[in-house]
Amino acid sequence: MAATLCGRVLPKTGWLPLTESVRHGSKAVTRHRKPMHFLKQKLMAVTEYIPPKPIPPPGALSPPVRKTELESGLVILLKRELATVFRECKMIAVVQNNASSAEDMLLLKHRLYRHGITVKYFSNQVMRSFLPDSRYSNMQPLFIGPTVMFVSKEPKVKEMLKVLRSSPQMVLLGACIENTLLSREGILNYSRLPSMATVCGELVGVLALMTSQTVSQLRHHPAHLSALLQQYVEQLQSASTPEPAGRETAFAMEEAAA
Template sequence: MAALSGGGAPWRRGWLPALHFVRRGSKAVTRHWKAMHFQRQKLMAVTEYLAPRPAVPPRCLTPREQKVEEDNGYARLLRRQVEEVFRDNRMIAICQYNSMPGEDVVLMRHYLRKHNIEVKFVLNEIVRPVLSQSKYKNLLPLFVARNILLVSPELKAKEMLRVLKGVPQINLLGACIDDTILSRQGVENFAKLPSLEVSQGQTVGALALLPSQTSSLLQRGPAHLTALLDEHIRRLQAGETGSPPGTTPPQSSGGH
């Protein structure tokens, strides 16, 4: 009882333990984010590990495993046909093809066939590999969308433009005429040229005119000199006979 009383030594006094409320499962936040010092940032950047670069860039190395695509026989046949088209025709026009009814397509092919112009429907994945390995590789930018070829062994640019004028779904992009690549404007200018026979006749006439003029110039001097000599001889003869110049001297009779 004495221990519970207020008197006595402190260590003898009774005491009650303090009550503490403890929350399980939660921790006090004792750390906050702090920016790294500038000097430490520079040190970390300088001491960062950089992997050595390879001597040969990876894009220059051939892959170890290459997938070999099996060449389709039908694709080879189509590529061979494209090669024959570019080899056997003098005029090859590349056009952009927009969707149109089948009847209009048949009618267009009929009108073009009258002028010996054929329509070839081709695929870009077939044409592009053929052109990339030939002298017509500058035509590759024209084969982007859906295209058709208008081919002819003759130069029928004027007739082709006349037919395409009535078919707005077909847009002419360019052409290759006699191994010469032309734009749309170039094809139109080519169509305005005269035919080969007319051009040959004009060329022959121009070439024949120059020699004729040269011949006339060369003959003019000797002809003028001959006329002067004839006039001089006539005057000399007129002076000997005493007759005025310009008159014929009298002829002597055969009895004297």
């Protein structure tokens, strides 16, 4: 029995098992370097010693020569035109153009031209060379990126805002109205003000009312005094004249005379 079991369990001669166990050698223990903490890295970077650069002896290097670039004739011509625009126009609005198409821009120009507002294009290079030497130097931060100017000889803020509502790609940045620099909120507040004709009419009405009140007050005392004097004269006249006799007294006087 034992021989039978041993014969079944033990492998036969020349037979190879399907799986073989292979023993690997033990691996060597390797220690990885722990990374430095980021706060310590910052501290090491801040406290790192930087040696000073050696100073060259005097006369070894010549001072750098700055080259002055002359402005071209086109830039000078554009600056003259820009000076004319700022001198003749009372409203100069800076608007940012956010990729509006040529068709939308043409339609916007047509709508603005109905109200006497013109669209002007000037490059930022020309604006930056003109503004620092003028009294409009505070407008220089507005000219960043693609910008256009809406100019008119009269301040027509309400009409401009009404046209800009139909063009969301045009963003109003600021404006110079009657030599006063205004932000977007300032322009909205300026548009709510009444027109000059309305203000003049209200002023004329207030002045006329004040004049009429002054005249009435000046005439009140002489009129009152004349009325009192006239009443006093009438009282004196009524007191001096005798009272008229009755009908019976008059008849008796006639009989006595007869």
